[in-house]
Amino acid sequence: MLGFAREIVSYLQRSGASKAEAEDVVQDVFVKMLEADLIIPAQKMRAWMYRVSIRRYIDCYRRQKRYMEILQKEFFINNQVNPFENEDYDFLAEEVAKLPEAEAALIDLYYFQNFTIKEIAQIMSYSVSKVKIQLMRSRKKLRRNLEEKGYHNGNI
Template sequence: MIGFATDVIAYLMKSGVTKEQAEDVVQDIFVKLLEMPAAIPGEKIRAFMYRSAIRRYIDKYRRDRRYMDIFRQEFFKTQELSPFETTEYDFLLEEVERLPPQDALLLDLFYFQGFSIGEIAELLSYSVSKVKVSLHRSRQKLKKALKQKGYHHGNI
């Protein structure tokens, strides 16, 4: 197993991966092997490790690239404030925070953080249709709560 791990690390490094990232990927693969409910036959472990290493690194690369995109969007913005970041909308934020956590999260991500439905689906590991339906239901709950407080669509 150690020999396979060394080979996989060398293979990943030859492919342009840093040594630290290659070691992290191999460590993840060993954890995955230990957590598997069924054992892999000895003659297939090497192939499994190579295949898993490539997939794991691609997933890690995509995730890191996505985090960098989010980082760039959030910290290098050219716009000042969203219209909801004024004290004028504090009541709205308070009502959103009173909703169940999942509803509040969806509304916050979509309206206050500016994520698209597709991005929210990816972040929460939901289907796009589930995000749309959940977002609609969350809006309805917020609308009902605001109506009970005396707010209407025209005065918000």
């Protein structure tokens, strides 16, 4: 079982978790397993541990992200107005929402949330080059959709 734990810690680190976060998640999974008195066949133990560890890490990431959003909203108020929050750009937000989920997420993270390519790669567990390529394709699709609706602006 310790071999599985090391393997999962390594996997979570490659997925963007720090070593401490990954170790905490795996430790929580072990505690959960002991507290629940689960009887899992040995051949299914590895898959179960991966599944629970990944879910636990995602839950921790979401809580941490929500915490940072609250901090930014309450304590780090930016007086600069984001042009996409302007009513004149509602059509843009609507068109982004019509894109497939992964493409909309990339556009949102890069343009609306101001994450870097490297940060997006860590968040989505993609390589940096995959983020760049997918972002380029998403922009082209968004541009095509906007042009079909009559919006011609070279800034997109």
